[in-house]
Amino acid sequence: MKKLFSIILGLVCAAGLVFSVSGCNKEDAKISNTLTLRGTTLKVELAMWQLYEAEDGGYYNFDLDAGGEHGVHGYGGFDAAWVGKTTDLKGPFFMSFNPQDGGNSIDPVIKSGTVKITEVEGGLHVLVDAVEESGDKLKLDVLAEDETKINWEERQR
Secondary structure, three states: OHHHHHHHHHHHHHHHHHHHOOOOOHHHHHOOOEEEEOOEEEEEEEEEEEEEOOOOOOEEEEEEEEOHHHOEEEEEEEEHHHEOEEEEEEEEOOEEEEEOOOOOOEOOEEEEEEEEEEEEOOEEEEEEEEEEOOOOEEEEEEEEEEHHHOOHHHHOO
16 A cells, blocks of 8 residues: 555656646746836737847847837837846836827836846746836836847738
């Protein structure tokens, strides 16, 4: 009986190990594709990047559109060294946001927070959790695509 129990326990453990390291990327499933800016949460329709390589590692140009015709266009970028790390944020944010209705540009200044940028299947997962000096929360959770690989004709359908 003890031997049978040991075999069953071993099989259960082995199955759990196989399942835990399977090709399922749980991080992709958790990406909400949202931006929270000045008290409003917007759905991000498109987030994209383009890497400009240089001897010092390079720079990622980063753009997004969120909230449709009444939303914002965000633009800016970050150092290539940030990819694969969690980086503390403080001071001017790495993006500016232009309201689609023509309002004034929003240039957040961060009191405290982090950005975590991870390479995942399909692009970069950009996760920001910060607080502006005004006290407003700034959150970003997007899958950003490589701009050079986007099928623009398909997107316009």
